[in-house]
Structures are given as structure tokens and as C-alpha cells.
Amino acid sequence: MKLRRWGTALRALTALVLVAIILHQVDWPVLGATLSNLQPLAAAAAMASFAAVSLLEALRLLLVMRPNALTFLAALRLQVIGSAPGNVTPAQIGGDAYRIHRLNAEGLELIPTSARLATLRMLSLAIVATAATTLPLLDRTLITGALSFEPGLATGPGTYTAYAVACVGLILIVALLWRVRSRVRGLIDRLGPAIRATTVAQLLIVTALMLMLRGLCLLLLSRCVGLDVTQAQALLVTCLAILATVMPVSVAGIGIREGVIVALLTTYTGSYEGSVGVAILSRGLMIAQACLGVGWWLGERRGR
Numbered sequence: 001m002k003l004r005r006w007g008t009a010l011r012a013l014t015a016l017v018l019v020a021i022i023l024h025q026v027d028w029p030v031l032g033a034t035l036s037n038l039q040p041l042a043a044a045a046a047m048a049s050f051a052a053v054s055l056l057e058a059l060r061l062l063l064v065m066r067p068n069a070l071t072f073l074a075a076l077r078l079q080v081i082g083s084a085p086g087n088v089t090p091a092q093i094g095g096d097a098y099r100i101h102r103l104n105a106e107g108l109e110l111i112p113t114s115a116r117l118a119t120l121r122m123l124s125l126a127i128v129a130t131a132a133t134t135l136p137l138l139d140r141t142l143i144t145g146a147l148s149f150e151p152g153l154a155t156g157p158g159t160y161t162a163y164a165v166a167c168v169g170l171i172l173i174v175a176l177l178w179r180v181r182s183r184v185r186g187l188i189d190r191l192g193p194a195i196r197a198t199t200v201a202q203l204l205i206v207t208a209l210m211l212m213l214r215g216l217c218l219l220l221l222s223r224c225v226g227l228d229v230t231q232a233q234a235l236l237v238t239c240l241a242i243l244a245t246v247m248p249v250s251v252a253g254i255g256i257r258e259g260v261i262v263a264l265l266t267t268y269t270g271s272y273e274g275s276v277g278v279a280i281l282s283r284g285l286m287i288a289q290a291c292l293g294v295g296w297w298l299g300e301r302r303g304r
Helices: 002-024 029-038 040-064 072-086 090-105 110-138 141-147 159-179 181-194 197-224 231-245 256-267 272-304
Strands: none
Touching: 002 231, 002 256, 002 272, 029 159, 029 272, 040 072, 040 110, 040 197, 040 272, 072 090, 090 110, 090 272, 110 197, 110 231, 197 231, 197 256, 256 272
16 A cells, blocks of 8 residues: 555656656746637637547447447546546546446446456557557658757757657657556457457547547647647647556656657747647646536536
């Protein structure tokens, strides 16, 4: 128990340190001006795309839990409420833990439910990792631009610091995936042939749509603060940010995720404060969803 508490405290401290490193280099008047002059149409579109992702996440949960009698509204409730513990736990594992707990309380078996949700997470990460490695092959400027330190391309203060945070995070991602590979195989073996091939195909399509909408959301957030990024750049940043979010070395990837976003967007646009603004807005959407989940949960408890 003490070891677990120390681990939690260390992750929280890591998140605080990483955020402090990123914010230490910020020109606060510039950041304040950036956030106070948001483009309302782009902001509204970004929120709409984020909401659409939540709906697709509920649809995925509905698909993976077949043939159990789970309505779309129940799946959406599990998804939204689960985002609250997901935003305060390492690798956002609290969200899946809540969903497993609720589904088990409603009569579903613990092991098959856990295996299905674990498979869903691994499927998502596989698609994100595939996109992250494929995009640079299709557009080499995604790599050459990110590795370039030419004047005008990466002139914002703190760029090197953000890069250090991002590189450490990506190295830890690879180490984590290598460490848990045997556990993932065990969960998939427990699942067996319960999920049909047609359902897997549907999950792949929905997950791909979710990824594209997440990329669109980041693109719109970038336009919201006046950054000019391409669709491919926004999608690559999104993929790497998702991988950083599941890192268990901080709370819900706080600090590492923002480091990835800031490092790449700064090199693509040359605006450090604008990149920090995008990271803040992106995290703000996640927090807003978590607050909605808490409100939904409290409303249910009062109605009982």
C-alpha cells in the first residue's frame, strides 16, 4: 500500500515538474493575448469534433460488448462518466476500471469484460501507432520539419526543453509497450474467439474515424489560436499525443502529452506560446468532459 502511494505521489510530482518546465519559458502576455483572441467559429467546430469523438467512443463500447444488452445511452454514460477517473489516473486506466466495475455490477463476467476492453485499448493504440509511423513515410516534411532548427521554424523559447520532454516520453512509451506485451497476449488469449471478424472490422473503421476527428480537433484548435498547420501535421501530433497520454509515468499523461504537442507545433509553426495555447485548450476539452461525467454521476446518485 505504501509503495502504491509513493508511486501515485511520484507520478503527480512528475506531472507538475513537466508542466512547470513547459510553462517556465512562456511569455505570459503573449500567451494571454493568444488565448483572449480565440477564433469563435474554429473553437465551436473543435468542440463539436471532440463531442463527435465521444459519441464514436460510445459506439465502440457498444460494438465490443456485443451480444450483451447494452444500449447506446448506457454506453455513452459509461464513456463520459469514465472520463472523470481516467483524467486523474496513470495511463487513463481509471476510465476502463470504472467501466469494468459498472458492467460487472450489471451482471457481466469480470474476466471477459476486462479482456474485451483491454483488446479495445490495444486495437486503438495499434491504429494510432500505425498512423504515426505511416504518415512520415507519406509526407517526409513531417520529419524534416520536426528535425529542422532553421530560423523562423523553431525560434520560440523553450523549444529544446519541450523536445527533451517529448523525447523522454516517447522512449518511455516504447519501453512500456515492450514490458506489457506478455500481459496483453494473455488477455487476448482469455478473450478467445468471442469477438467476430465483422465486429473487428467495424471497430477498425470506427477507431479510424475517431482518429481523424481527433486530428481535425487539433487542427481546429491550432487555427483557433492562429497557427497554420497542415492536416498531416495535425494528425501526426495527435497520434503522438495519444501515445503520450497513456504513459503511466505521470497522471493521465499530463506534462508528457503537452510536451509532445508543444515541441512539434513549435517546430512546425515557430510559435511557442501558440503551441502552448493549443496544448492548454486540448487538455481543457478533456477536463470539461470529465466535469460533465462527474455531473452525470452526481445526478444519478441523487436520483436514486
